[in-house]
Amino acid sequence: MTDVLTARGGLLALATLATGLAAGLFYTFSVAVMRGLADTDDRTFVLAMRQINIKILNGLFAFSFGGALLFTLVALALNTGGRTVWWITAAAVLYAAQLAVTFGINIPLNNALLAGSDPDRMTDPHGVRVAFEAKWVRWNHVRTWLVIAAFVSLIGALAEYGRSL
Numbered sequence: 001m002t003d004v005l006t007a008r009g010g011l012l013a014l015a016t017l018a019t020g021l022a023a024g025l026f027y028t029f030s031v032a033v034m035r036g037l038a039d040t041d042d043r044t045f046v047l048a049m050r051q052i053n054i055k056i057l058n059g060l061f062a063f064s065f066g067g068a069l070l071f072t073l074v075a076l077a078l079n080t081g082g083r084t085v086w087w088i089t090a091a092a093v094l095y096a097a098q099l100a101v102t103f104g105i106n107i108p109l110n111n112a113l114l115a116g117s118d119p120d121r122m123t124d125p126h127g128v129r130v131a132f133e134a135k136w137v138r139w140n141h142v143r144t145w146l147v148i149a150a151f152v153s154l155i156g157a158l159a160e161y162g163r164s165l
Contacts, residue, residue, distance in 0.1 A: 087157035
């Protein structure tokens with residue numbers, strides 16, 4: 001029984017950590033990165049976002065971005081009773097909603113930016129920026145709040161799990 005409790009608590013903690021890291025990343029873009037880039041010229045903005053979109057695809061990002069939902073779903077499978085389940089379910093739904101925004105809006109915008117911003121052939125950086133920036137920023141705010149809410153839900157799950165021990 002102790003092994004099961006350790007796995008339940010450990011996966012819940014891992015889900016909370018990964019979701020918190022994802023929330024922090026999106027939050028940082030909302031409150032600092034995009035605000036800083038807003039004051040740059042069009043070419044600098046486009047090239048910076050292009051590089052960010054290329055460099056973010058790495059194992060550390062995968063741990064938080066993909067791991068958050070994976071660990072949450074495993075934690076949900078292991079925690080089958082009580083109020084903890086409701087908190088974890090809320091977190092999974094909120095995080096899945098963020099993924100819908102990301103895959104439905106932000107990633108297509110990222111891909112369009114990459115396709116239209118080859119540094120050697122870019123003739124209209126202003127047009128590329130206009131097609132990208134406002135919509136990407138708006139939807140990044142949405143996904144930021146969704147992941148923050150998922151993170152808070154997992155904190156609630158941890159608190160409830162602790163009370164059940």
